[in-house]
Amino acid sequence: xxxxxxxxxxxxxxxxxxxxxxxxxxxxxxxxxxxxxxxxxxxxxxxxxxxxxxxxxxxxxxxxxxxxxxxxxxxxxxxxxxxxxxxxxxxxxxxxxxxxxxxxxxxxxxxxxxxxxxxxxxxxxxxxxxxxxxxxxxxxxxxxxxxxxxxxxxxxxxxxxxxxxxxxxxxxxxxxxxxxxxxxxxxxxxxxxxxxxxxxxxxxxxxxxxxxxxxxxxxxxxxxxxxxxxxxxxxxxxxxxxxxxxxxxxxxxxxxxxxxxxxxxxxxxxxxxxxxxxxxxxxxxxxxxxxxxxxxxxxxxxxxxxxxxxxxxxxxxxxxxxxxxxxxxxxxxxxxxxxxxxxxxxxxxxxxxxxxxxxxxxxxxxxxxxxxxxxxxxxxxxxxxxxxxxxxxxxxxxxxxxxxxxxxxxxxxxxxxxxxxxxxxxxxxxxxxxxxxxxxxxxxxxxxxxxxxxxxxxxxxxxxxxxxxxxxxx
Amino acid sequence: xxxxxxxxxxxxxxxxxxxxxxxxxxxxxxxxxxxxxxxxxxxxxxxxxxxxxxxxxxxxxxxxxxxxxxxxxxxxxxxxxxxxxxxxxxxxxxxxxxxxxxxxxxxxxxxxxxxxxxxxxxxxxxxxxxxxxxxxxxxxxxxxxxxxxxxxxxxxxxxxxxxxxxxxxxxxxxxxxxxxxxxxxxxxxxxxxxxxxxxxxxxxxxxxxxxxxxxxxxxxxxxxxxxxxxxxxxxxxxxxxxxxxxxxxxxxxxxxxxxxxxxxxxxxxxxxxxxxxxxxxxxxxxxxxxxxxxxxxxxxxxxxxxxxxxxxxxxxxxxxxxxxxxxxxxxxxxxxxxxxxxxxxxxxxxxxxxxxxxxxxxxxxxxxxxxxxxxxxxxxxxxxxxxxxxxxxxxxxxxxxxxxxxxxxxxxxxxxxxxxxxxxxxxxxxxxxxxxxxxxxxxxxxxxxxxxxxxxxxxxxxxxxxxxxxxxxx
Numbered sequence: 001x002x003x004x005x006x007x008x009x010x011x012x013x014x015x016x017x018x019x020x021x022x023x024x025x026x027x028x029x030x031x032x033x034x035x036x037x038x039x040x041x042x043x044x045x046x047x048x049x050x051x052x053x054x055x056x057x058x059x060x061x062x063x064x065x066x067x068x069x070x071x072x073x074x075x076x077x078x079x080x081x082x083x084x085x086x087x088x089x090x091x092x093x094x095x096x097x098x099x100x101x102x103x104x105x106x107x108x109x110x111x112x113x114x115x116x117x118x119x120x121x122x123x124x125x126x127x128x129x130x131x132x133x134x135x136x137x138x139x140x141x142x143x144x145x146x147x148x149x150x151x152x153x154x155x156x157x158x159x160x161x162x163x164x165x166x167x168x169x170x171x172x173x174x175x176x177x178x179x180x181x182x183x184x185x186x187x188x189x190x191x192x193x194x195x196x197x198x199x200x201x202x203x204x205x206x207x208x209x210x211x212x213x214x215x216x217x218x219x220x221x222x223x224x225x226x227x228x229x230x231x232x233x234x235x236x237x238x239x240x241x242x243x244x245x246x247x248x249x250x251x252x253x254x255x256x257x258x259x260x261x262x263x264x265x266x267x268x269x270x271x272x273x274x275x276x277x278x279x280x281x282x283x284x285x286x287x288x289x290x291x292x293x294x295x296x297x298x299x300x301x302x303x304x305x306x307x308x309x310x311x312x313x314x315x316x317x318x319x320x321x322x323x324x325x326x327x328x329x330x331x332x333x334x335x336x337x338x339x340x341x342x343x344x345x346x347x348x349x350x351x352x353x354x355x356x357x358x359x360x361x362x363x364x365x366x367x368x369x370x371x372x373x374x375x376x377x378x379x380x381x382x383x384x385x386x387x388x389x390x391x392x393x394x395x396x397x398x399x400x401x402x403x404x405x406x407x408x409x410x411x412x413x414x415x416x417x418x419x420x421x422x423x424x425x426x427x428x429x430x431x432x433x434x435x436x437x438x439x440x441x442x443x444x445x446x447x448x449x450x451x452x453x454x455x456x457x458x459x460x461x462x463x464x465x466x467x468x469x470x471x472x473x474x
Numbered sequence: 475x476x477x478x479x480x481x482x483x484x485x486x487x488x489x490x491x492x493x494x495x496x497x498x499x500x501x502x503x504x505x506x507x508x509x510x511x512x513x514x515x516x517x518x519x520x521x522x523x524x525x526x527x528x529x530x531x532x533x534x535x536x537x538x539x540x541x542x543x544x545x546x547x548x549x550x551x552x553x554x555x556x557x558x559x560x561x562x563x564x565x566x567x568x569x570x571x572x573x574x575x576x577x578x579x580x581x582x583x584x585x586x587x588x589x590x591x592x593x594x595x596x597x598x599x600x601x602x603x604x605x606x607x608x609x610x611x612x613x614x615x616x617x618x619x620x621x622x623x624x625x626x627x628x629x630x631x632x633x634x635x636x637x638x639x640x641x642x643x644x645x646x647x648x649x650x651x652x653x654x655x656x657x658x659x660x661x662x663x664x665x666x667x668x669x670x671x672x673x674x675x676x677x678x679x680x681x682x683x684x685x686x687x688x689x690x691x692x693x694x695x696x697x698x699x700x701x702x703x704x705x706x707x708x709x710x711x712x713x714x715x716x717x718x719x720x721x722x723x724x725x726x727x728x729x730x731x732x733x734x735x736x737x738x739x740x741x742x743x744x745x746x747x748x749x750x751x752x753x754x755x756x757x758x759x760x761x762x763x764x765x766x767x768x769x770x771x772x773x774x775x776x777x778x779x780x781x782x783x784x785x786x787x788x789x790x791x792x793x794x795x796x797x798x799x800x801x802x803x804x805x806x807x808x809x810x811x812x813x814x815x816x817x818x819x820x821x822x823x824x825x826x827x828x829x830x831x832x833x834x835x836x837x838x839x840x841x842x843x844x845x846x847x848x849x850x851x852x853x854x855x856x857x858x859x860x861x862x863x864x865x866x867x868x869x870x871x872x873x874x875x876x877x878x879x880x881x882x883x884x885x886x887x888x889x890x891x892x893x894x895x896x897x898x899x900x901x902x903x904x905x906x907x908x909x910x911x912x913x914x915x916x917x918x919x920x921x922x923x924x925x926x927x928x929x930x931x932x933x934x935x936x937x938x939x940x941x942x943x944x945x946x947x948x
Contacts, residue, residue, distance in 0.1 A: 310649075322901075353509070
């Protein structure tokens with residue numbers, strides 16, 4: 001507890017950076033080596049202290065580096081209790097309470113998405129990428145159940161659609177599932193949004209489900225609700241119309257944007273999500289649940305079980321004395337499954353739905369505040385002039401040497417090198433942490449994201465001052 | 475702490491069983507419902523207490539139900555610290571210490587498997603089933619790298635081999651990866667072991683890698699080191715010979731048996747594992763690490779990265795100021811990855827390799843003790859007359875009404891119903907917990923497994939007495 005409060009004070013550093021070779025060589029009695037003989041308890045305590053010392057304080061109010069940040073104390077207590085219970089989500093026999101909590105959480109999330117009482121199935125997964133993989137797996141099975149026994153060779157060559165700004169896990173899932181990444185048709189974005197027109201034109205091929213043009217049969221569209229970098233929302237209703245027309249599976253990757261559904265003020269941005277056949281939603285992102293906590297929601301009930309079950313009688317006995325529909329082990333591609341639900345359930349008890357709503361609103365208010373600060377400063381430039389939709393705010397820092405230069409390839413080339421240099425200094429100093437990346441024609445820019453409710457306006461001010469300080473002589 | 479010690483005392487119950495509908499209706503102020511408004515702190519504490527109360531004590535010395543049991547206090551402390559750090563295994567930037575610990579652990583495990591210094595790659599995964607999936611994924615890519623972009627349609631129809639007693643996750647992985655479960659050639663077992671002869675005959679088709687007979691091209695063999703039910707070890711050396719001869723990928727699923735490598739007395743049972751191209755090894759089973767902790771080890775370096783990387787520049791920037799080879803996020807099919815390494819690293823510090831060795835020896839001694847008790851009792855019958863190889867001991871309880879009956883279908887039919895009835899009573903009473911299942915021609919029998927070092931001979935005695943008591947009037 002002492003560690004938690006001290007290390008997340010504003011005055012403490014976010015990280016005490018060392019290069020891999022430095023940590024490997026060992027620092028002041030901290031050695032990574034695994035011994036043959038036991039080490040004394042005092043050394044174990046020192047090891048624990050040092051592990052935290054050289055780690056990164058993701059709960060620090062000035063940590064803006066990832067979509068997951070913050071350290072919710074009730075969630076943390078939930079994690080500790082989960083660890084103490086040390087069981088897994090396999091059968092009701094070993095996990096009665098947690099399996100029921102999973103059901104309650106999934107039903108709640110499904111009703112928030114807008115599905116009716118009779119619809120909805122799902123599972124908590126090890127992260128959003130795996131949730132997206134589940135959606136593609138189940139969609140494929142729904143269209144072509146023979147794939148389970150006969151494999152991809154028995155199917156026509158499939159096409160799936162996703163925008164160029166969508167998460168790379170969709171492409172990865174296509175490779176893993178044996179469809180090949182070439183089956184992924186990347187829909188270009190107009191600045192931030194995929195053009196439904198582009199999707200529509202490509203979707204036409206789906207109308208007959210026959211091979212035309214490149215010979216692929218469309219069956220699946222991934223729409224993103226909250227892209228990783230820009231925090232943009234794909235036009236869900238327009239995409240759902242295309243999917244309806246061509247009978248395509250609509251998956252909404254709301255890993256990052258799903259949290260907005262908790263806020264009455266912002267939930268409208270996900271209008272149309274209720275028409276999805278599946279949804280990825282990561283409470284470990286905007287809702288601040290400790291890592292990991294990610295759900296895949298599937299509208300059609302029973303599909304997940306049918307798709308994945310193998311009925312190994314030696315693991316899932318059918319002659320048990322209780323209702324075995326809670327033995328979820330055969331619904332999944334894992335076997336044992338980590339308990340990721342209790343922390344979220346406990347947080348929900350402690351905050352209520354409305355508490356999550358306020359938390360989300362606060363994160364988005366911080367983004368608006370940052371946006372306004374950037375608008376009025378000459379040493380920064382926004383990537384987009386319009387108000388952020390999510391808590392992502394993207395911008396360049398313009399060091400003195402670059403201000404007032406005419407736009408063009410040369411300026412861009414120099415601007416591209418600014419963010420990495422500032423980031424390197426920032427990691428060395430450990431005062432704050434923010435990510436950067438290039439995207440499309442935009443050279444390296446900073447992406448600030450807010451998901452830690454502990455972050456205040458003063459932290460936003462600090463971030464800009466710190467970037468300006470570290471970049472002042474570039 | 476108080477909970478941990480009290481709940482794992484022998485005098486306390488392992489579970490306080492309630493049917494799903496009872497827990498759902500709510501018990502004495504324990505409601506699973508998710509509120510709109512926050513609940514008071516006192517209620518949250520009650521919720522925590524009740525969650526533990528209605529859960530299962532997997533750390534109890536009389537819990538014999540799963541391959542994972544026990545509650546290692548250093549491991550638990552490691553979990554708590556991990557939760558407090560709340561980061562993920564994605565980039566060195568957010569997980570410097572944990573990524574280095576992962577490297578150290580993987581190298582150690584690879585050297586224990588018997589690979590040389592230059593060999594070895596791997597990753598910690600969410601469970602053994604996912605580890606097995608990784609092995610199949612990487613093996614496929616090694617033989618047919620075009621699968622990543624072009625999918626299974628560009629490949630010949632593949633065959634993989636696994637024994638009938640192997641874990642069902644191999645078949646599941648084949649379905650997920652788009653090979654189809656029909657690609658899995660199930661090698662029959664002679665009681666406990668797959669016949670290398672059977673494998674050899676089937677493997678012949680691999681010698682030319684051409685389609686013959688059923689038109690499948692063999693490329694992969696899964697051998698099991700420690701089967702789930704019997705704890706049997708496939709003849710690894712003989713299988714490795716077949717794989718060498720026909721240039722097949724040899725995967726060894728040592729999820730359960732890997733722990734034996736820590737014991738000088740028992741490691742010989744895995745002779746030949748050093749010839750594997752990949753190995754699954756779950757420290758959360760026999761080594762007692764808290765859930766989850768599972769590794770996939772891959773002999774050929776670089777393959778995992780090549781197979782899975784998509785180089786999303788917006789997530790994995792190549793212009794960072796540190797050695798980005800530790801940014802493992804693109805090696806995996808997850809994106810964010812839970813930190814499963816610290817608890818194992820800390821346990822290793824606290825026990826040393828030798829501590830794990832003694833712990834494993836103790837589990838196997840308990841199995842031998844149980845075996846000897848069963849040999850001398852007339853009310854129990856062993857499934858196998860020979861000494862257990864692993865900590866699995868399989869047996870039937872013969873209630874008075876079945877003793878002395880001639881063997882035959884009628885006796886078998888009645889015997890089949892004994893274990894489920896005893897198990898149902900056992901769950902209601904909550905005094906101990908053991909699993910049962912049928913397998914092949916063996917009707918429902920109990921499988922006892924030892925992985926909790928807290929278990930003593932008195933607990934083994936108790937188990938037998940309890941089964942006899944609960945089954946005395948059947």
